[in-house]
Amino acid sequence: MEFRRINGLPPYVFTIIDSLKVEARRAGEDVIDLGFGNPDLPSPDIAVEKLVEAAQNSRNHRYSSSRGIPKLREAVATLYERRFGVTLDPDSEVINTIGAKEGFSHLMWVLLQAGDSVLVPAPSYPIHLFAPLFAGANVREMPLSNDQETFLETLQDRFEYSWPRPRVIVLSFPHNPTTTCVDLDFMQRVVDFAREKDVILVHDFAYADLGYDGYMPPSILEADGAKEVAVELYSMTKSYSMAGWRVAFMVGNPQIVAALQKLKSYLDYGTFQPVQIAATVTMNEAPEYPDQAREVYESRRNTLIDGLARIGWDVPAPRGTMFTWAKIPEPYEEMGSVEFASMLVREAGVALSPGVGFGPGGEGHVRFALIENEQRINQATRNLGRALTKLG
Ligand SMILES: Cc1ncc(COP(=O)(O)O)c(C=O)c1O
Structure with a gap:
């Protein structure tokens, strides 16, 4: 069968890292997931309360x-x-x-x-x-x-x-x-x-x-x-x-x-x-909620940037988003972002998004999503420090 509108689509490169993560977790290993930009914070209480209340009224069905x-x-x-x-x-x-x-x-x-x-x-x-x-x-x-x-x-x-x-x-x-x-x-x-x-x-x-x-x-x-x-x-x-x-x-x-x-x-x-x-x-x-979320991400960003600096990976602190966009350190550059990110799942138990997943212009980079807590982010940078032995 031919599906002309989607046949030409390239394979979604993020699934490569995701499969490695699932495999490692199945084998009982802990993988710190900083890959997918899927927020981990709970939705505001009021949203959940109102949803439950409104769902009980059949007029809303x-x-x-x-x-x-x-x-x-x-x-x-x-x-x-x-x-x-x-x-x-x-x-x-x-x-x-x-x-x-x-x-x-x-x-x-x-x-x-x-x-x-x-x-x-x-x-x-x-x-x-x-x-x-x-x-x-x-x-x-x-x-x-x-x-x-x-x-x-x-x-x-x-x-x-x-x-x-x-x-x-x-x-x-x-x-x-x-x-x-x-x-x-x-x-x-x-x-x-x-x-x-x-x-x-x-x-x-x-x-x-x-x-x-x-x-x-x-x-x-x-x-x-x-x-x-x-x-x-x-x-x-x-x-x-x-x-x-x-x-x-x-x-x-x-x-x-x-x-x-x-x-x-x-x-x-x-x-x-x-x-x-x-x-x-x-x-x-809940007009205050976005500010509270921002504070959490800002603090995680600081933890990540400080942790990366400690292991010798200097990455500029982003001024916005829930991500950090990091150039692959020079000794690992030649691997390309998919190979580098795959190696990090295996050797450091850390999942990141390979930059090439965002188009050829993203090659040479990996993206960290700030979707784990600070203790886990600290753990991730320690693991990365141990795995990236060429950083000196
Ligand atoms: C630039 C951009 N637009 C849209 C989305 C998705 O937003 P929504 O959940 O509202 O579809 C994302 C999520 O990662 C995003 O990064």
Whole structure:
């Protein structure tokens, strides 16, 4: 049988490390899992309480609203006003999605068709590359740089030299996997550029609340004129540790919101209504939760960076995300990231994500996800120190 849309997909490299981890655990070994970005913190108590309460009411068992119940969209508007000073019309500028990943994927279906082109940062969170490909579009990569001036030049250059002219530019800061962060001035300049060139901006803001050392990641909608050209995905996955609940939102340009709403009304009946009710109450009544989560990740980040420095692996401290992006130490560089990460599962009992899993631009790196507690992170760096004997 032939499955033309998926036949050409490369094997998911993360499964290689995952299988090694499962194998080692089956053999009774302890593996410290810093691979997959799957938050380990419990969801807010209030979310669980409200979910249970709402699930007991049979009125909530029916199909819900695909775009999100009105109170949920109002809660998002309140959150954006409180957190970013951005005013949103809950009726026309907010739509509920089944996680940012679903929202992003179907949005690409709405915005792109065969032959269109799109700019995507590289390396990238895999779906940023694959959703446009599924829609039949040509992806033009923009190599990321930690220096936002350089990246802006790359973006403008790639736009000018791409044919057909890109219809969409994908952005995502704080960035997974590289942890690159930008400021509001960068967002303003990209918005100005997009308005001038008449191109749509899609900002995946999955790490909206995870900025460190006082850094507050800007929403693209804080930039003047952004709503003319931009939409943003905000997710409860990381900010509220609600990964499994599948609650996110797309906000911004009302025409794009309406277009996604139209497609989704054909495809789904929305998230289970008790989940929408619980998410509404959580945003309204637990506004402090994202800050608490951020403190936990920031402290884990410090523990990891200090531990790595102690074993002679110098890695810059990220300013955002729940990750650390580390260059493979020079004596091990030639192994490549899959071989290096596989060796670390076997020799150190530590699972990391190989950088090449985020595209060729990620080769030469591994990604640590801060999803184990500090004691385990300390244990991981001690194990790494013992295994990486060439670090001296
Ligand atoms: C950049 C980015 N976007 C989206 C997601 C997934 O978010 P959600 O759980 O809301 O689908 C992730 C999760 O790792 C991510 O890193």
